[in-house]
Amino acid sequence: MVWMTRLCVGLALACLMGTPALAAEAPSPTPRLVEALAQDAVCTKCHDETDNKPIFSIYQTRHGVKADSRTPSCQSCHGKSNEHVAGGKGLGNASRPAPEVVYKTDTTVNHASDPRIQSETCIACHKGGLRMHWDGSAHESRNVPCAACHSVHRKTDPVLTKATQPEVCFACHKTERAQTHRISTHPLAAGKMACSDCHNPHGTTGPKLLAKDSVNATCTSCHAEKRGPFLWEHAPVAEDCTTCHTPHGSTNAPLLKARPPMLCQQCHSGDHGAQANSGANLAGGNLTTVNGINPLANAAARAQLVGRACLNCHVLVHGSNHPAGAKFQR
Ligand code: HEC
């Protein structure tokens, strides 16, 4: 199909303007545009819409806005690659030297460039912003290059769309895939939220690539009503939401690590919470008993175990602003 490509390069503007996405905003044929396309022709004389992988669709992305002088050419990303260009006649020649920068996630395969070289090529234009803390981040230091998440040749990069982003991450994060399929989850499958609502995968100052500096700052950026300060604070809430909640998914709604009363008894073992299990007296044995059984205590004990357990009475477990709310009951 070389003749067709030639025709396309010769009539580059017509070819590009023929693609629907560009038609609407097709720039007037500036010298800049003509020059940019001529530059790409070094590569597009062989790599065109007939390639079995998407190549030309890059012209329908932000990297294809040739009227913008910051836009990369094929060679800004893949290197000049003179030997590759000179190495033969058309596609299908296996002995052709590889281009200077070949983007592959699996860096053990043939031709893949060192992941640092892959990322540095992109970073050259994308320093700062979300990538302020890329150097030394979990992904950078584990050799996960930009192109492990970004598909720059595709018309729509799946990692930039909420609904399709999780699948990109799940390719490597199987545990989180399993967790988000549990009964209680954040609405990721519905496409209302994405991993990047809580994480900045490019690197952060917080733990676990969290978007904000701490777990609580991340959670309360949406759940503001749990931020406090409360008149009566519940220590673990102010400290770390993930003491009781798991962010990705749980079999205990709402996203709880364990069900009350067990959840609460992990810390409240010495008080009436623990005694609930044995049916012991709530007030420590001072109440009137009938035939050795205290009906009130038994009712209380039952209340501690059934349904919402401790939450039957301690309804405001995140903290209370009521003057009499010390025990989180109102
Ligand atoms: C913004 C940087 C960038 C630009 C500009 C760019 N590429 Fe790529 N190219 C990549 C990345 C990254 C990959 C890896 C696959 C992917 O992410 O889609 C790739 C993959 C390829 C592949 C291999 C396809 C495969 O999946 O095995 C070819 C061939 C290619 N590019 C050719 C070109 C040509 C020709 C141009 C100019 C029209 C170009 N590239 C422009 C970044 C770029």
Ligand code: HEC
């Ligand atoms: C004369 C034809 C020709 C030209 C010009 C050419 N290539 Fe290639 N390119 C090939 C062939 C052939 C292959 C191997 C394709 C295959 O294995 O299917 C290839 C493969 C590639 C690959 C995939 C490498 C890999 O190992 O996966 C990339 C990326 C690429 N070319 C980019 C470019 C870029 C960028 C330019 C311009 C600087 C360019 N090519 C110019 C013929 C050409």
Ligand code: HEC
């Ligand atoms: C020569 C400079 C240059 C290089 C190299 C470059 N980009 Fe870009 N990139 C741009 C420009 C310009 C934009 C459009 C930004 C804008 O409009 O603010 C862009 C946009 C993007 C976007 C946003 C796309 C969107 O739809 O919002 C992503 C993601 C991106 N680049 C990733 C990459 C990756 C990954 C690489 C390396 C494979 C790379 N870039 C290499 C210049 C570059």
Ligand code: HEC
């Ligand atoms: C682990 C996956 C992952 C890696 C690795 C990754 N990105 Fe991203 N990138 C994302 C996600 C997710 C978004 C969307 C972020 C958002 O919407 O907040 C994004 C958004 C972007 C954007 C558009 C938003 C902006 O900042 O303007 C650019 C540009 C970008 N990435 C460039 C890069 C570059 C350059 C690299 C390599 C140095 C890289 N990314 C590595 C997942 C990744």
Ligand code: HEC
């Ligand atoms: C509601 C916020 C939130 C969302 C959405 C979210 N995460 Fe997390 N993620 C966290 C928090 C908080 C942690 C650290 C605490 C923990 O692991 O329980 C974490 C930890 C992680 C870890 C590290 C786990 C470990 O054991 O060290 C990975 C990997 C991860 N998340 C991937 C993802 C992926 C992939 C997605 C999208 C499918 C995602 N997360 C969506 C909040 C979130």
Ligand code: HEC
């Ligand atoms: C190519 C594989 C790959 C992809 C794709 C990927 N990651 Fe990772 N991620 C890793 C590796 C490797 C680590 C290092 C920790 C580990 O061993 O799990 C990591 C670590 C993390 C961590 C934990 C950081 C820490 O400090 O412990 C989070 C959170 C995370 N990734 C989120 C994401 C999100 C969100 C996406 C999608 C936007 C994503 N990852 C895509 C490979 C990947």
Ligand code: HEC
């Ligand atoms: C980007 C916004 C956002 C962030 C950040 C966020 N959440 Fe959520 N959260 C939501 C949305 C949206 C829902 C679903 C609400 C609904 O369905 O009514 C939700 C629901 C919940 C639920 C109830 C789940 C259920 O089954 O009913 C809990 C618990 C929760 N989040 C805890 C957390 C924790 C802990 C963090 C921090 C690790 C966090 N959230 C971070 C938006 C967020």
Ligand code: HEC
């Ligand atoms: C001591 C354990 C504990 C801690 C710590 C905790 N929660 Fe909860 N959370 C619960 C329990 C128990 C429920 C169920 C409450 C109910 O059913 O009345 C809940 C319910 C929720 C809900 C859903 C119902 C609602 O009230 O909106 C959200 C959202 C939530 N928590 C967010 C958070 C955030 C954000 C943090 C950190 C600031 C946090 N939680 C810390 C125990 C905890």
Ligand code: HEC
């Ligand atoms: C990670 C440990 C931890 C978990 C889990 C926990 N708490 Fe607490 N709770 C505390 C701490 C610490 C205090 C403060 C104790 C103090 O001031 O003496 C407290 C205080 C309280 C108080 C008020 C005590 C007082 O003397 O004013 C009540 C009521 C309470 N918690 C109920 C619950 C309930 C109900 C649950 C389960 C939903 C729960 N807690 C889960 C650690 C925890």
Ligand code: HEC
């Ligand atoms: C039937 C209602 C009820 C249930 C159910 C209940 N509590 Fe209480 N709890 C109370 C009352 C009332 C107080 C206040 C007692 C006081 O002021 O002396 C209290 C006080 C507390 C205190 C403060 C310390 C103390 O002993 O005064 C903690 C901690 C506590 N409850 C934890 C729990 C836990 C954990 C559970 C679940 C296992 C639970 N409660 C179930 C009613 C209940």
